[in-house]
Amino acid sequence: MSLTTxxxxxxxxxTKTTPEGxxxxxxxxxxxxxxxxxxxxxxxxxxxxxxxLFMLFPIVATLxxxxxxxxxxxxxxxxxxxxxxxxxxxxxxxxxRFLTALFNTAYFVVVGVPLTLVLGLLVALLLNNGIDRxxxxxxxxxxxxxxxxxxxxxxxxxxxxxxxxxxxAGLGAELGVQVPDFLGSPTWAMPSLIVMAVWRNLGxxxxxxxxxxQAVPTEVREAARLDGAGTWQELxxxxxxxxxxxxxxxxxxxxxxxxxxxxxxxxxxxxxxxxATLTVSLDMYREGxxxxxxxxxxxxxxxxxxxxxxxxxxxxxxxxxxTR
Amino acid sequence: xHRAAATGSIALTLVSALTLTACGGSGGKGVAADAKQxxxxxxxxxxxxxxxxxxxxxxxxxxxxxVKVTPVGWDVAHQKLVAAAAAGKLPDVVQMGGTYLGEFxxxxxxxxxxxxxxxxxxxxxxxxxxxxxxxKTYGVPWYVDTRTLFYRTDLARKAGLxxxxxxxxxxxxxxxxxxxxxxTKWGINLQPGGLDTVQSFYPFLxxxxxxxxxxxxxxVVNSPAAVHALQEYGAFFDKGLSEKxxxxxxxxxxxxxxxxxxxxxxxxxxxxxLDDNYPNLKGKWAVAPVPADKASxxxxxxxxxxxxxxxxxxxxxxxxxxxxxxPQGQADWYRRTKDxxxxxxxxxxxxxxxxxxxxxxxAQMETARTTPSQPKLTEITSxxxxxxxxxxxxxxxxxxxxxxxxxxxxGLVG
Numbered sequence: 001m002s003l004t005t006x007x008x009x010x011x012x013x014x015t016k017t018t019p020e021g022x023x024x025x026x027x028x029x030x031x032x033x034x035x036x037x038x039x040x041x042x043x044x045x046x047x048x049x050x051x052x053l054f055m056l057f058p059i060v061a062t063l064x065x066x067x068x069x070x071x072x073x074x075x076x077x078x079x080x081x082x083x084x085x086x087x088x089x090x091x092x093x094x095x096x097r098f099l100t101a102l103f104n105t106a107y108f109v110v111v112g113v114p115l116t117l118v119l120g121l122l123v124a125l126l127l128n129n130g131i132d133r134x135x136x137x138x139x140x141x142x143x144x145x146x147x148x149x150x151x152x153x154x155x156x157x158x159x160x161x162x163x164x165x166x167x168x169a170g171l172g173a174e175l176g177v178q179v180p181d182f183l184g185s186p187t188w189a190m191p192s193l194i195v196m197a198v199w200r201n202l203g204x205x206x207x208x209x210x211x212x213x214q215a216v217p218t219e220v221r222e223a224a225r226l227d228g229a230g231t232w233q234e235l236x237x238x239x240x241x242x243x244x245x246x247x248x249x250x251x252x253x254x255x256x257x258x259x260x261x262x263x264x265x266x267x268x269x270x271x272x273x274x275x276a277t278l279t280v281s282l283d284m285y286r287e288g289x290x291x292x293x294x295x296x297x298x299x300x301x302x303x304x305x306x307x308x309x310x311x312x313x314x315x316x317x318x319x320x321x322x323t324r
Numbered sequence: 325x326h327r328a329a330a331t332g333s334i335a336l337t338l339v340s341a342l343t344l345t346a347c348g349g350s351g352g353k354g355v356a357a358d359a360k361q362x363x364x365x366x367x368x369x370x371x372x373x374x375x376x377x378x379x380x381x382x383x384x385x386x387x388x389x390x391v392k393v394t395p396v397g398w399d400v401a402h403q404k405l406v407a408a409a410a411a412g413k414l415p416d417v418v419q420m421g422g423t424y425l426g427e428f429x430x431x432x433x434x435x436x437x438x439x440x441x442x443x444x445x446x447x448x449x450x451x452x453x454x455x456x457x458x459x460k461t462y463g464v465p466w467y468v469d470t471r472t473l474f475y476r477t478d479l480a481r482k483a484g485l486x487x488x489x490x491x492x493x494x495x496x497x498x499x500x501x502x503x504x505x506x507x508t509k510w511g512i513n514l515q516p517g518g519l520d521t522v523q524s525f526y527p528f529l530x531x532x533x534x535x536x537x538x539x540x541x542x543x544v545v546n547s548p549a550a551v552h553a554l555q556e557y558g559a560f561f562d563k564g565l566s567e568k569x570x571x572x573x574x575x576x577x578x579x580x581x582x583x584x585x586x587x588x589x590x591x592x593x594x595x596x597x598l599d600d601n602y603p604n605l606k607g608k609w610a611v612a613p614v615p616a617d618k619a620s621x622x623x624x625x626x627x628x629x630x631x632x633x634x635x636x637x638x639x640x641x642x643x644x645x646x647x648x649x650x651p652q653g654q655a656d657w658y659r660r661t662k663d664x665x666x667x668x669x670x671x672x673x674x675x676x677x678x679x680x681x682x683x684x685x686x687a688q689m690e691t692a693r694t695t696p697s698q699p700k701l702t703e704i705t706s707x708x709x710x711x712x713x714x715x716x717x718x719x720x721x722x723x724x725x726x727x728x729x730x731x732x733x734x735g736l737v738g
Contacts, residue, residue, distance in 0.1 A: 072427055073431055075406055075409055075410040076409055076433060184569020184570070186717075270518055270519055272713075273713070273717070274714070274717060275710075290702055290703070291700070
């Protein structure tokens, strides 16, 4: 910032300081710098104020709260919350529901993220190479779920998955197959939500990959083909390695999003049946807003935060761009 | 991207809790009832929409008072109330759902009711109990609801039944008869699991003589009576007479209309829902008392009206509540909303006294029970929800499920 504003600001300083500094011949060096910093602070104040009030303060407050027994009573008397040390954290790991929620979230991420990335890449490849006609149509088709509100999505998907007169059940009946009650069965509820989440998030990943694919130089591809590489080899040796930065970004973003999964189970199953789709965020919401165990819910938030941080760092290490 | 939603929203509530308390807490001794003033009132759902009309009439009779009614949706009501209580900015008069009252009374956000002017005997006992927490009364009962048995009379004839099932044993055989003789898909609709399953289980529990908490607030959910009730409840699922999985947002009236579900336990609001949506069904269904086990006891719900502890207009607020809860006001409210009056005297005249199906509601209401007000009520009932679910899904026995719930609830109330 100081680099770009430098010349203009010192220019102003010259005109202003001329009268008083005329006899000296050289202008003073220190004053413009002070003004620079002031301008800098002024420009960043709106951001700093908003960030401090709505991000930093809550983040710090949540951390402090996670060491207290902050509950419904403390809403009117916040300072009466008792400090309980690490109790919330130790209780968390004895809490069956939380452990179930952790497992469910892991299930969702481990199955969902690779599925989203692979399908996203496949769709991007097809749209980039295979399909020439109606390309825009398909792009819009795949991206539309991303911008559609979850409530509308939930209504449609509930209808699709309805065991008595849903789309899937109807198709099953035509083929003479008895389809399971997707959202009502503890075994099928989570896979159903994963499929829905993959469909919802495919668009984002696809757009990222299309941008990445278009940045792959045609010369490299041509050279590979001249050397006799087939489609599969071209994909494995050329496309995927060159897409690595994009892949890393898509993986990190999708993983963080999926670790925080909340909306899908919230609108589709409410965490049921039998807590089969209870995720960490949903459990946190329940504890925080239904039961008002704010301290406990804050501890959950921090455990989730540490998990996300750890996984993200790991991904950044593993998928680092080694070609440079 | 989603992290803001999860961590942030919890944190934001704290922010409002911490920063707003500073500006809360109103001083002043309050304004007399006959001074010129504005009363703020929050009411939820349908009540919120209809209360505005009553408020207008009230203003005509009381020129010095203007009543400002704010309707609040049930889905956001709890959070809004908590935020307002944290800020010390609750409205003068607020509608309290039965499960909320204990929590807000415990926070010290509500003003106790003056029991010298508002008499306990005027209301249904269960309704009064809902407004009471820790020996003090904070809410004046406004309207009540309970659950009774809705059943298809035409299908009952087909199934060879003579009238509604009178006992719990009859209910089992009636459900089987509907299924086998009248060819209905299910016998009865009961909630198999998920949030507030306990609402559907209460009539079984109370009729068997069980309870979740006794009058002293001690957990008694694994009593022999409660275990028996849960076995009865689970039997419908074992025998395939009730659907084991129900999607969120399931509307029972649709299946009731098609005949897939010939019986369900429902509240008074179901009556207007059926009348409005399926006018052709009229005459083909009826309500009957909850089938008796030891007795026929249903669950009492409803709302009461409370005054904020910080209100400056307590005198006027009391007068307004008085107006809404006296027999005349209650009968007028019934005409507008079809909400069942909490005031017993209101039932002595007009349609409320004459209509035969309303007699069923009234009789059910007189014996209805309620769980004692408790700040942790939502959490306590959620433990029972899980117990019921594990039984309906055939994972554990009723005894084992309720023993687990008992120990969990003891940890909460202990």
